[in-house]
Amino acid sequence: MSTLRERNRLRTRGDIASAAITLFEQHGYDNTTIEQVAKASGVSVATFFRHFPSKEDVLFADEDESAAAMVQRVAGRSDPAVTVAALAEPVALFATDLEDDRIFRLTHLVMTNRQLEPRSLRMRLRWEREIARQLAAEQGSSAPTQDDVLIASIAVSCLNTALRFWDRTSSPSGLSDLVRQMFARCSRIAGATDQVAESA
Template identity: 55%
Template sequence: MGGLRERNRLRTRQDIVDAALDLFAERGYEATTTDAIALTAGVSPATFFRYFATKEDVLFHDEHTAAAALVALVRDRIDHSLTLSALEEPMVTFADSLTDGSVPQLTHLVMTTRTLEARSLRMPLRWQHDVAFQLAAERGLEHPGLTETGLAALAVTCLTSALRHWDYRSPTLGGLVHDAFLLTKEVNP
């Protein structure tokens, strides 16, 4: 029965996420209440709060999964040199993975809603931290040094700069990330 209970729990969680995203798209983030999300999802407000502390948490429900996916791409990259160029391919691949499903609309909402700015800045910081630790681990280091931290920050900045300028209706996010990496070569040829 644990399997069925877990599937039901995951389905309820996804129903809440889907309802919230639909309402955010229809009414805007600020005009959407947790009560409206619960009603649309077919759950009680108490059930909503068992899954999410705030409506903001719904938007960032998979931030841990996203960070893990990015680190996996960095870990599995072809070029393991400690260079910014070696991080371009995993960043572009990760960016292209964000063009599926509701991610484009979600990304656009987060990037264009002023009250979400502070929370949206936490994700790139987490990505930088996790990528730096991955780079350090590849070199047998317990903690990243300046090189690993700096490279992770530069690579993630290319990704987040592209996200900020991405027209979410266009599936060229990976191309924008590539262009951001090209800019780093112009600054430091």
């Protein structure tokens, strides 16, 4: 059971994040200061820094939870095969968990600001690394093989492509459908590549 102090902490953190996202949308990420965010959320600058190390961290506050949730979906998949196709279902289910207005707005901010690209790439690489480790562990290995890394990279690429096209829509729903479409496209592209190789 959460304590009153913990509930207050989470509420303050949520208020700061909500105020920051609104200001980023209204004035742009680069043009918004931490002082403005603190004022809009009714806290001091010192309180802001107790919750977020930087302005960027407001948009990536769920990074640890996100990576853990991704691995949990992969570990609990219905098809235990270590293939790209077997990861389509868990990645789509992970995408379903992202289909809300707050994450949709966060995604738009991240996808439209080049200053955030390095952090976004770091998060993507973390997803790939964690999935590859999970696949290796399932096979009794302590380190991922080239196949594990490649499969994880392709799966995350399907998700990342879906996120980019999701950002161009006007609705927080539909991300999981886009993910499934990207996996299907990946399968078709791989099949076309195999046919070209066979005919060469």
